[in-house]
Amino acid sequence: MTDQYLRSTTADYITGAISACEGIRDSVVLINGPHGCKTYYGFGTGQSAINGQALLGLGGDLRLSNAMDDKLIRSQFFTGSPLIPATNLRYEDFIFGTAEQLRRALNDILSERRYSLISVVQAPGTSLLSESLESDIKEISKETGIPYLYVDAPGLSEDMFTGYDETVLALIKKFALSADNLSGNEHPSEHSHGNVSSVPGRKRPSVNLFGLYTRSLHMDGDLEEMTRLLDLCGIDINCAVGAFCSMDELKDLSKADANVFLAEERCRKTAEYLEKVSGIPSFNFGCVPVGPDLTEEYVNGISSLLKTDCSAAHEDIEETRSKIFYYLAKYLGNSGFGGTFRYAAEGEPSLLFAYADYLSGYLGIAPEVLQPRYDLNGAGMERLKDILGELGCKDVLEKDITKVKDVVILGNANTIAQVLAYSGNVYGIETEIPSSGYINVVPKTHMGCKGALYLLEQLLNAKRLLSAWD
Amino acid sequence: MQIAVYGKGGIGKSTVSANLSAALAALGTKVLQIGCDPKHDSTRLLHHGQRITTVLDYLLNTSPDDQKPDDVLAEGYMGAGCIEAGGPRPGKGCAGRGILTSFEFLNKHSVLDPYDVVVYDVLGDVVCGGFAVPVRKEYAQGIFLVTSGEAMSIYAANNILHGINNLDPDGSRIAGIIYNSRGAGDEKERVYEFARAVDLPICLSLPRSEAFLKAEREAKTLTEMDPGSREAELFTGLAEHIREGLQLYPAKPLSEEQMELFMRGEGLGSDAGLQSRTGQQNEISAFGDCEACEKAGTDKETVTGEQRTDTASENVQPSGTASVPKKRALSDPFSRVPLSGCSYRGAVDLAVHIKDAAVLGHAPKSCTSYAVNGLSSYGRNGLFSRGIIYPSFIPQHFDNTDIDIRDAVYGGAEHFREKALELAKKGNKYIVAVTSCIPGLSGDDLEPVKDELKAMGVDMYIIHADGVEVGDYNDGMAFCYKAIANEAIKPVENVDKESINIVYELNWSLNTQDNYEKIEALLKAMGIRVNCRYLYDTTMEEINGFLRAPYCIMAREDKLGREIKELFENKYGCSFIADSFPRGFGETRDLVTKLGILYSKEKEAAVLIEKGTNEYNAALxxxxxxxxxxxxxxxxxxxxxxxxxxxxxxxxxxxxxxxxxxxxxxxxxxxxxxxxxxxxxxxxxxxxxxxxxxxxxxxxxxxxxxxxxxxxxxxxxxxxxxxxxxxxxxxxxxxxxxGTELKGRWKNDRSVFEKYYC
Missing domain, CATH: 3.40.50 (Rossmann fold)
Structure with a gap:
């Protein structure tokens, strides 16, 4: 048997671009490519899609705005899946050009439903034709009054988060900070003071939140926790970019008192750009807040910037700390997690940093393997190396996550399944898609206070289950 | 003999090609000229400016069922055949891809077969994979370079030599240079110096002549309009040499630096001068005999498509029965029944079932990520819902070239080669490579890597699942099934009389293994062993030894299954006992009876059937x-x-x-x-x-x-x-x-549901 050569199969630029576009509420993303691309680039997204077949059993004329109706089943562009249609290109289009079929698709898609935005993303093969298609899209956009974004270069094999970041930036430049848009907006002249927004008409200060994205396993829970924590600090969210914000919220981006950037791999270029041109102060946290320490640092940073009172958030964090202490004392009071209990994790460097800070720094669990993916030369990687240096375990970056056994794995279900199939006993904590298929009804998160407790719950159970194998 | 005429745009390739074709026709040669230029004016002088339908226009507007090669074939001077490949509108689509498509059509209908000589008049430079087709696909044995003494023309000629050298570094494909004078300064000397520098003969030296222009105004070749003219006789001379057989030479282009020195008239550097690098005297006298074009024993060959093209054609062929719905023309929007999935993934999903082979994807990251995640979804689902690990759905031996934009633009064959060699160095004896859309569009020629690996003791099988080029998921599976069946099955010395092959199990269902185990249990009860599961959870060793089993069973039946079955029957003489696994009592009883007879296990069969009948009746x-x-x-x-x-x-x-x-x-x-x-x-x-x-x-x-x-x-x-x-x-x-009705008070909350979700 041969080894696993792909240390991980990661999506690339086009997936990030699609994620950024579908992160606008009520928008549609049209892939200019064959249906194969639609099938796969739509994979894992489409969170709001509902299988229409399930509704048939309920009888009657029940229709959902985003479910498969007759139109979507029959349409050659949707073929039964309500999100991310494709132009259904064929071989001949690669000879004679794709414009005709693209126009056909746009007219069909926009004829019956009112979308807030149509994004046309070139599939990899189509992009090689280097066709000039924007005029066709623009014309139909003008006819229908639906704004558009055209992503013509989907960056073959380039980093997924580069695609996400650049596309978010393109959306912002086109819709939020375009000259037309800015002219109608009132800019905050300075930042807020003492729980008061500098934006006229707003009582509380508000922020734009960057770094959440639709392909996250727990995006709903992440957004809910971020909203809750900010609320405890007396801050509203003006726009959660990429997390199903509306076009209106995106257009009003400049009406926030601050821009908050999470995971730096996902929003570095956006942060750099907005820091230069938006005139809005930035809070660049660099990673997602995992565990009570990072969460406290996070709320302190934002509150300090906006001069709000974050004592309620502090109380919440304090309660979280006490609960963590209680459960550790109750179940692992004598030994803590112990030296033999280890974890392996995969993900963006900044995410791994956050896990290491909580799991190793706070909970005292040693890492076995940390497998960074995406943006391996960025600031997130430096930060990760620094913390691993402090923990004295930089070598964990060199190991193969698929070779671990008797550890907790924080990763996607592919990795977890692979280790179970070929290596040894592990306890899997899913952190990203693809997932095992577990259906989440209650929103979950690994961020903030709720995330710290949810992770602890999983780790405690992992400890018990892995111990049972000893 | 097939000849391609290359050269810078506007240098006179079409005039040369048409006059050469006319001269060949006048000598009684059956000649076909194919214009490979979207502006489709190559054969105008041969057919006197008739309006002829280009191959691509024809394919676009004609249903495949109605397509006939005669519709795109015009007859020109002295019976010369005239075809124009055509192309998309300027600025749209991909003309190179159009050339490929046209050639596939001509190949499919054996259009070239009746002709003694085929002349390809190719647009401009070797600008992309499509325009290199006459060379790359080895259609043209001999290549003429048309050039004047102008710098850009010589640069283009040298660039074409680079292209040919890249595509066929060890071959001898160049017939020589045709010098088409523009009457400017010392251009003749420059062309002759260039010919010496690249070690090629000048097969024809055409003077600048008003006679060509006059003939063109009449929409005729000079050969037709004034066959006794000096210029026409030159073409007659070249035609005679072609009929006798051409001497062919390797492409030895000048490097960029050498070219620069050459154009400045400063020699070629220390290791090469403006003398012939072989020391041969290969110049011919203008208007004189072409001594370098003497007969060299070149065999006449007929064009045969590569396996890949043939297989692709098979996939789009109607089954031939009268009831098959008529196919629509390419331009008909209603012909677009949505394709399911992509062929890359179809091929990958099968390839990973060969457990002792490494799979090498030649694709961008995302394509492979989705292919692997799609496949592994069954593994993840099996683990989650059944608590069972299905290793077949958790691919372990996979690598990918991660094609980037450089590979797409400049070609990714070298990148592919490096990855393949890495896999070989890791000890893999078998590699199954699967291509995606991008190498298909770029025209990557990966076949040479197979030979290189073979010399290292590694068998590579390339599945050309070029995404959109060949269709959907099913087509990708077809390519994998057929390529492995054609290439990996070996002759065997001994037949294991108590064994059987299982073919075409559903490769993406968790129930496949359950069904297999049921069939295996039946077979085992009769003393029959499964020799090879083609292609499911198998090894290359089992595939190599496929012919050890005297009989096969198809696991399921559909169009692709029938094609695979036919392949095994026709190529290897395999015998199939059943077209699908038995569903229900009757089919199972019939299969067991048949197995009992064929394997001389009637007694065991009778026992099995009695037991099965009892169980069935009890259930009923x-x-x-x-x-x-x-x-x-x-x-x-x-x-x-x-x-x-x-x-x-x-x-x-x-x-x-x-x-x-x-x-x-x-x-x-x-x-x-x-x-x-x-x-x-x-x-x-x-x-x-x-x-x-x-x-x-x-x-x-x-x-x-x-x-x-x-x-x-x-x-x-x-x-x-x-x-x-x-x-x-x-x-x-x-x-x-x-007994499962919709129960519970939740149904009463329908109005609330509609409020929030509808």
Whole structure:
């Protein structure tokens, strides 16, 4: 048997671009490519899609705005899946050009439903034709009054988060900070003071939140926790970019008192750009807040910037700390997690940093393997190396996550399944898609206070289950 | 002999090609000229400016069923054949791809076969994979470079030599240079110096002549208009040499630095001068005999397409039966029945089932990520829902070239080679490489890597699943099945008389393994061993030894399955016992009987059948009680014999059964949305409303939306398990589901649901 050569199969630029576009509420993303691309680039997204077949059993004329109706089943562009249609290109289009079929698709898609935005993303093969298609899209956009974004270069094999970041930036430049848009907006002249927004008409200060994205396993829970924590600090969210914000919220981006950037791999270029041109102060946290320490640092940073009172958030964090202490004392009071209990994790460097800070720094669990993916030369990687240096375990970056056994794995279900199939006993904590298929009804998160407790719950159970194998 | 004429745009290639074709025709040679330029004016002088249909226009506007090669073939001077490949509108599409498509069409219809000489007049430079087709696909044995003494023309000629050298570094493909004078300064010396520097003969030196212009104004070749002219005689001389056979030379282009020095007239550097690098005197006198074009024993060859092209054609061929719906023309939007998935993933999903082979994807990251995640979804789902690890769905031995934009633009063959060598160095003895859309569009030629690996003792199989180029998921599977069957199955010395092959198991279902185990148990009870599962959870060793088994069973039946079966029958003389695993009692009994006879295991078969019959009858007795008093209606849109057998054996109180008039023709996407189907559905629903049966069995979920109060609807699966009791097992599921009604107060919250979600 041969080894696993792909240390991980990661999506690339086009997936990030699609994620950024579908992160606008009520928008549609049209892939200019064959249906194969639609099938796969739509994979894992489409969170709001509902299988229409399930509704048939309920009888009657029940229709959902985003479910498969007759139109979507029959349409050659949707073929039964309500999100991310494709132009259904064929071989001949690669000879004679794709414009005709693209126009056909746009007219069909926009004829019956009112979308807030149509994004046309070139599939990899189509992009090689280097066709000039924007005029066709623009014309139909003008006819229908639906704004558009055209992503013509989907960056073959380039980093997924580069695609996400650049596309978010393109959306912002086109819709939020375009000259037309800015002219109608009132800019905050300075930042807020003492729980008061500098934006006229707003009582509380508000922020734009960057770094959440639709392909996250727990995006709903992440957004809910971020909203809750900010609320405890007396801050509203003006726009959660990429997390199903509306076009209106995106257009009003400049009406926030601050821009908050999470995971730096996902929003570095956006942060750099907005820091230069938006005139809005930035809070660049660099990673997602995992565990009570990072969460406290996070709320302190934002509150300090906006001069709000974050004592309620502090109380919440304090309660979280006490609960963590209680459960550790109750179940692992004598030994803590112990030296033999280890974890392996995969993900963006900044995410791994956050896990290491909580799991190793706070909970005292040693890492076995940390497998960074995406943006391996960025600031997130430096930060990760620094913390691993402090923990004295930089070598964990060199190991193969698929070779671990008797550890907790924080990763996607592919990795977890692979280790179970070929290596040894592990306890899997899913952190990203693809997932095992577990259906989440209650929103979950690994961020903030709720995330710290949810992770602890999983780790405690992992400890018990892995111990049972000893 | 096939000849390609290359050169800078506007240098006179078409004039040269047409006059050469005319001269050949005048000598009695059957000649065909193919213009490979979207502006389609190559053959104008041969056919006197007639309006001829280009191949690409024809393909775009003509149904495949109506396509005939004669429609794109015009007859020109002295019977010379004239074809124009054509191309897209300027600024749209991909002309290079158009050339490829045209060639595939001509190849498919054997258009070139009747001709002694084929002349390709190729647009401009070797700008992309498409325009390199005459060279790359080895259509043209001999290549003429047309150039004047102008710098840009010589640069282009040198660039073409680079292209040919890249595509065929070890071959001798160049016939020589045709110097077409522009009458400017010292251009003649410059062309002759260039010819010496690149070690090529000048086969023809054409003076600048008004005679060509006059002939062009008449839409004729000079050969036709004034055959006795000095210029026409030159073409006659060249034609005679071609008829005798051309001496061919390797491409030895000048490097960029050498070219720069050459154009400045400063020599070629220390290791090369402006002398012939071989020291041969290869210049010929203008208007004189072409001494370098003397007969060199070049064999006349007929064009044969590569396996890949043939296989691709097979996939789009209609089955040949009268009932097959007519295919639509390419430009017809209604011909776009949505394709399911992509061929890259189809091929990958199969390739990973060869456990001792490394799989190498030649694709961008995302394509492979989705292919692997799609495949592994069955593994993840199996682990989560059943607690079973299915290693076949968790690919472990996979690598990818991660094609980037450089590979797409400059070609990714070298990148592919590096990755393949890495895999070989890791100790892999078998590599299955799968290509995606991008290398298909870039025209990567990966075949040489196979030879290189072969020398290292590594067998590589390349599955050309070039994404959109060859179709959908099923096409990708077809390519993998066929390529491995064609290349990996070896002759065997001994046949294992008590073994059998299983072919074409469904590669993406968690039930596949269960079904296999049931079949394996039947076989085992008769003392028959499974030799190879083609292609499911197998090894290259088992595939190599496929012919050890005297018989095969198909696991399932459809168009692709039939094609694979035919391949095994025709190429290897394999014998198939059944077209699919048996579904239901009758089919299982028949298969076991047949196996007993063929393997001389009648006694074992009789014991098995007796046992199976007892189990089946016991199940029927129990089920009949359960179904007592239940009236049934059935909508069988895509039913199989097992359903009908089961409905009959259960002695159900059938009130109404609707099946399409001709099931074989009325299945699939087209039928599903046809008027006839809609009428069937309406009729069934109306009857159901009237009869109000307790149970409705249906193959169509949409029936659910019009279910009468009190009726339970059960979806029939397209397929069930295998074995004597597979039908009755399915009927038990119906009984189990009969008791599952929508219960609970949640149904009362429909209005709230509609408020938030609709």
């Amino acid at each position: 007795r129990s089920l009949r009680q359960s179904f007592e008093g239940i009236d049934v209606m059935a909508f069988l849109g895509n039913s199989s014999p097992w359903v009908k057998e089961l409905l009959q054996d259960l002695e159900l109180d059938l009130k109404y059964v609707l099946t399409p008039e001709n099931e074989a023709d009325n299945q699939g996407w087209t039928y599903r949305f046809s008027e006839a189907y809609g009428k069937d559905r309406e009729e069934f629903s109306a009857k159901a409303e009237r009869i109000r049966p307790k149970l409705i069995l249906t193959t169509d979920p949409s029936i659910l939306s019009k279910t009468p109060e009190g009726s339970k609807v059960i979806m029939l699966p397209r397929s069930i398990g295998t074995g004597f009791t597979s039908g009755t097992d399915e009927a038990y599921r119906w009984i189990k589901n009969m």
